[in-house]
Amino acid sequence: MSLGKKELQGKRVLVFGSGISGIGAAKLLEAAEAQVVLYDGNEKLEIEAVRGKLPEASSCEIILGELTDQVISTLDLAVMSPGVPLDIPPVERMQAAGVPVWGEVELAYRMSEGTVLAITGTNGKTTTTALLGEIMKAYTDSVFVVGNIGNPYTEAALSMTEDSYTVAEISSFQLETAHTFAPHVSAILNITEDHLNRHHTMAEYIRVKELIAANQTKDDYCILNYEDEELRGFGSRCPAKVVFFSSQRKLEEGVYLDGTSIVFKKEAEEIELVRTEELKLLGQHNYENVMAAAAMAYCAGVPREIIRKAASAFRAVAHRIEFVEEIDGVAYYNDSKGTNPDAAIKGIQAMNRPTLLIGGGYDKESSYEEWIQSFDGKVKYLVLIGQTREKIEQAAHDCGFYQTILADSLEEAVKICAEKAQKGDAVLLSPACASWGQFDNYEQRGDCFKEYVRKLQK
Template identity: 40%
Template sequence: MKAEDFQGRRVAVLGLGSTGTALVGRLLEMGAEVLAFDESDSAETAETVGRLRERGADARTGQARPSDLAGADLVVASPGVPPHSPSMRSAAEAGVETIGEIELASRLTEGTIVAVSGTNGKTTTTTLAGEMLKRTGRKVVVAGNIGTPFVSEVAPQDADTLYVLEISSFHLAYAPTFRPHVAVLLNVTPDHINWHGSMDAYVQAKAALFANQTADDFAVVNASDGRVREISRGVASRVVPFSTEPLAEGVFVEGGAIVAVLGGRHEEIGDAGRLQIRGAHNLENALAASAAALCAGAYARQIGQVLASFEGVEHRLEKVALVKGVTYWNDSKATNPEAAIKALQSFDEPLIVLLGGRNKGNSFEELAAVAAERARRAYVFGEARDEIAPALEGVNVPFELVETMDEAVRGAAASACEGDNVLLSPACASFDEFDNFEQRGATFKSIVDEMGPR
């Protein structure tokens, strides 16, 4: 499909966040007649609608009705719009083809796609793979859930471009023909159940990552994750496993070295002990990125150079500061219990953990059990505090309930001793108090910065 194919076509966009706005802009550039809807009636949404109207879109607040969509040639849903929303039900009733942003962009590109998905670790792995592939000298674009929407980056005559994409389950739910050349699935644990409606639906969305691949493509999969192994059974593409334990073939750790055995060729990529990023989960991310980069054409030497120098991504186990002998860590991206568990397991040193926000339909029992082993105290804040507290109480983790993250940080600082680590790893979404996890992490860093000299 080419951009000119949209000239004069009537396309409806559902959801006007950053991705929806980018969709509207790109569709207008391609000459489409654009209808746009957002079910929110906030002042911010009203401003967005006004700006899009000025650009020529028929933008509206409120849900799309079947009659609004009946004349559309195509409906494109933003990733934040759940399948059970009124507007999505209207699209189904109108009988119009409905796809997502990643699907639309993939139909427009001739480039090669490396897609990274999983419950946790996507951003670190995507960033690492992008850096590794840039060492090849090819044009590399990193996009998707990591920041810039894919649809904003797709360019005409882009056959030589490598697109390295962070892909969420929201994207995959609306991507019926999406076919990445290299697809990476890191892990699958409960998350976004409130959006998908069930764990089965969430797993099905993740499985869609491989659905359209052929024998010419690669499926990079975590050999240590049972759900990932099950999803990868029977895929048409070539399966490349990764593991922190030795494998017969794949990318793995052996004798302290990161090793690749692919197609009978044995290569040492680098020393696992030289990684700059903390935690066993980040070692898995490094292995996955290495496998993806190898499949997409990078050399082992280029990959090893990146692994030895990469210092991590903001809001992912980010070391913020040492204040009065206490080290503060920002892991605001830990928006589910499994991510917080992995962060906690990265510490053997004395630890105070900050937990809370808005629950996404998850249990906190397993997180509490790990906190009992790793943390000497917890500060629990936000909407989910009354859900987290009983789990901590059940395993005798000392904790204090507070309303806001600010109170949690300052409470932790007041109780911390020299040598302690204070870790923000909330295990929840941020939307009860913040616009997104980035704002939450930035606010945490700002509070720490106010505390005094390093």
């Protein structure tokens, strides 16, 4: 790989966005001896505060606020942070001027070496990426777990060698600006409605997700969920060798759940990879995550016994149906990573007690009826917060669910649930919405929830 270093030397490159991804991209470009312009449209930021995120020796030019045509005319390349939409005027003006637009994943891929294993999907990405990372670390020494999981790909790129394995969680936002990115093993876990405020239509969202396999060949592998109709169709036109996984049926070839065994069937051979009773992960959605990670590892050449041991030792990631405390016989669970209705459906399906559910947040233009219909008699109260609270309440009432309470904050929602819960109940934060507006990210929202729950003990 490593196409980029010489190609970028002396080039004038604009990095769009001064968050974690943007700073990582700027550092990587400076290491490649590019002339870097770090740009952020937020004119309220202070140049010195942005400069403080960069290394002391950095010679980055920093521009805040307006991006002028004069600056655009000097650029050889723009590198986008994933949070920046491509249909805003400054980006459209760069594209109209013929400036190539890469994402930070494209930049890191071109500047790094080794074997890439990449995961996308609406839900389950973080758990699958973290698990695959642990399997690969049990197999070999040089492993980097990067991407949407919180470790910028750009930060690690220069440390990678041809013997390295990169396990990357890749979002749809990152795939929009990938051009040559070609993992040896990719996976699309599922595709359900999400991020329509960015992609506008489901057809476009699906198209972008499928880009993870666009540059693969028949020497590569793509792991797909057989139970997802879109992905089953994609299997016939995917350029890589397709390996399906299924939690619902035995497959002629692929990975499936056979009772309590996760089995990889290849031609006439059936290989048991792991048994569900050995796992510390709960719920069918997690068994699907294990199938995907195990299939990816197996296709990358990892022996079955290493896969089994690493999968058996793996614990759930923070903020995904994470047990917090039991207080007065009430169990509290943090599922702050349930940032869309489909993820939140998985959260409520994993509950095995009567549940008081906290939902709501930033509006990504999702519909909530299917989530509410999945309550299946388990939800005693739905306590709603954030920008979407009235919209979700209306959807609940339209579905015949009237046990809704509006709260002004997450802390107030936790207190309401604690007052109304009885011994043997669960309180679940599983918002079905993004955290923005009230919180910086879902991690901060989950951490605040845990703090408010622990305060109840005092």
